[in-house]
Amino acid sequence: MKAVHIKDLDGPSTVAVVDVDPPSRKDDEVLIDVHAAGVSFPEVLQTRGLYQVKPELPFIPGAEVAGVVVDAPAGAPVRAGDRVAALPFLGAFAEQVACPVDATFPIPDALAFEQAAAIPFNYLTAHFALCRRGRMSAGETVLVHGAAGGVGSAVIQVAKAFGAGSVIGVVSTPEKGKVALGAGADQYLLADGFKDAVREATGGRGVDLVADTVGGDRFTDSLRCLAADGRMLVIGFTAGSIPEVKVNRLLLNNLDVIGVGWGAYAKTRPGYLRGQWTEILPKLESGALAPPIGGSYAVDDVRDALEAIESRRALGKLVLRLRG
Numbered sequence: 002m003k004a005v006h007i008k009d010l011d012g013p014s015t016v017a018v019v020d021v022d023p024p025s026r027k028d029d030e031v032l033i034d035v036h037a038a039g040v041s042f043p044e045v046l047q048t049r050g051l052y053q054v055k056p057e058l059p060f061i062p063g064a065e066v067a068g069v070v071v072d073a074p075a076g077a078p079v080r081a082g083d084r085v086a087a088l089p090f091l092g093a094f095a096e097q098v099a100c101p102v103d104a105t106f107p108i109p110d111a112l113a114f115e116q117a118a119a120i121p122f123n124y125l126t127a128h129f130a131l132c133r134r135g136r137m138s139a140g141e142t143v144l145v146h147g148a149a150g151g152v153g154s155a156v157i158q159v160a161k162a163f164g165a166g167s168v169i170g171v172v173s174t175p176e177k178g179k180v181a182l183g184a185g186a187d188q189y190l191l192a193d194g195f196k197d198a199v200r201e202a203t204g205g206r207g208v209d210l211v212a213d214t215v216g217g218d219r220f221t222d223s224l225r226c227l228a229a230d231g232r233m234l235v236i237g238f239t240a241g242s243i244p245e246v247k248v249n250r251l252l253l254n255n256l257d258v259i260g261v262g263w264g265a266y267a268k269t270r271p272g273y274l275r276g277q278w279t280e281i282l283p284k285l286e287s288g289a290l291a292p293p294i295g296g297s298y299a300v301d302d303v304r305d306a307l308e309a310i311e312s313r314r315a316l317g318k319l320v321l322r323l324r325g
């Protein structure tokens with residue numbers, strides 16, 4: 002089968018498309034014909050050996066897929082022929098993947114494979130961040146950094162679908178602002194000078210939650226954007242540097258800085274992912290969750306997709322087409 006290999010740690014330009022044997026499934030796994038796979042920032046980090054998951058070289062990257070079940074164990078909630086989304090966490094950039102039953106989910110008939118492939122990694126992260134770690138309640142105001150990115154656009158949609166009052170996206174360009182609005186943000190602000198703009202947009206009150214996928218020097222200004230009892234969700238560090246917190250800022254306004262480590266949490270709690278999928282499925286069926294796809298690439302063009310993310314050019318979620 003056709004698959005993508007990371008074979009060295011020199012970045013996206015040396016990623017290769019290769020022919021390898023298809024996987025066989027273990028007793029607790031589902032074998033899936035992959036139609037589309039989501040491309041995310043962690044795969045870019047993996048091309049340089051900078052992600053916390055460091056498989057032995059060469060390996061097939063890719064965390065999430067959408068496709069059709071080829072074979073499943075008896076008693077599994079999906080069976081041959083079913084359309085599914087799945088989270089193998091690795092091995093998704095290939096024509097077939099074997100994925101644990103626990104991480105393979107049915108999708109609505111009307112959902113295109115390319116959209117379905119954009120959901121597991123980012124939307125379940127966003128759901129964990131907002132609903133579990135962030136304790137978001139109805140009517141709260143959410144500020145999202147990197148709002149035109151994969152996780153950022155998912156945070157916008159999950160926040161709205163689960164009852165947030167207003168969602169403000171922070172982006173680096175007006176073009177990305179349009180993507181954030183298209184995903185459902187009530188408004189966007191440019192990263193440059195966002196703190197004062199948030200004060201103005203909220204009548205001086207600030208926001209209840211900040212979802213930070215970017216890190217770096219935005220962090221302190223993000224804390225200054227929080228209303229009393231506000232919560233800052235630490236999701237990622239695409240800016241490259243890890244912020245530090247002066248804890249007196251937390252004491253003064255009763256603020257929380259909250260780590261969001263969804264993958265490690267879900268992997269060690271059997272049934273957690275399926276519970277999350279059960280919560281989001283009605284919102285996929287109603288169309289309340291519908292990922293904005295910013296680019297769909299043939300598998301042979303995988304390097305272009307990775308380079309678009311690395312160079313910050315990606316507008317919305319990027320996906321790879323493994324068939325068709």
Ligand SMILES: NC(=O)c1ccc[n+]([C@@H]2O[C@H](COP(=O)([O-])OP(=O)(O)OC[C@H]3O[C@@H](n4cnc5c(N)ncnc54)[C@H](OP(=O)(O)O)[C@@H]3O)[C@@H](O)[C@H]2O)c1
Binds near residue numbers: 041149310315
């Ligand atoms: N904690 C978890 O459980 C979890 C789960 C999944 C992913 N993540 C993390 O979430 C982060 C976002 O992933 P993603 O797939 O959404 O990435 P993405 O689609 O590339 O979006 C990231 C956004 O970050 C912003 N950015 C700021 N500085 C950047 C820089 N120097 N280079 C590139 N982008 C920069 C960009 O927005 P602007 O140009 O508008 O600023 C970009 O749209 C990553 O750090 C990833 O590892 C964490």
